[in-house]
Amino acid sequence: MPSELHEELSRIGAAWLRRNGFGVVANDLTVLGCRERADVIGFRSQCSVTIESKVSRADFLADRKKPHRTKPGIGLYRFYICPAGLITADDLPARWGLLHVDGKRITEVVRPRGNIWPGPKANIAGWAEWQHETDLDAERSVLFSISRRLASGQPITK
Template identity: 40%
Template sequence: MTQLPTLTHGALCRIACDFLKREGFKVAFDDRFRTKTQYGELPDAIGFRKWTSCLIEVKCSRADLLADRKKRFRITPEKGMGNWRFFLSEPGIVEISDLPEGWGLLHVIDGQVKNIHGWKGNT
């Protein structure tokens, strides 16, 4: 049975941003910072550190995940943001089998971010 999300999209974005800061991304923004690329990507959370960046895309539902696959910067990954890319969700929404090539997966469990797949070299 799929677990229903208990955290809002905004709360998950802030958790993702805090996670990036703890992981050494000194400059990090959540979805309250409104910017987008020429291809229309609006990051949920993105962090920067020397020579690299990390994008975290937050998902609160399977429908949102499936819609994300149709975006032009997902179809053509080189148009997307982030050297490293992760999905972050509560368990039961995004699974390892859902990941595009090269993406990692983070789950929020009891308010803590758990690395499910990726990170070391980002797979």
């Protein structure tokens, strides 16, 4: 069961995605057909973003070894969110962004420049350097789960 801090980081990450133009945002979804359980996922018309909340260094180091971190997974763009100072830019795997939280304040430590968020293989202003290979079947499963929950009146964020 995630800690209160983990859940708070996920809520802050979801709000950050909404401020960045992601109209469909969900957190802590377990989805049939998807081996990943994203702490936060957001969708725009052309792309998706996954945010992984980390409250300890050990959790971060273990996360980097998961198979879907090196193979296609969910999230064209991927970020870690953590308390300020827990993870540094030098710790990050290639093409990952980093968000630090201090209280309710979020600092974008590492991320692409601007608010373009282009789709796959679109190299606008260097954004292709940040893109990951996605598992489109898994992302479709996530979107179906979100749609089903919305249709039945269930919440998609906590």
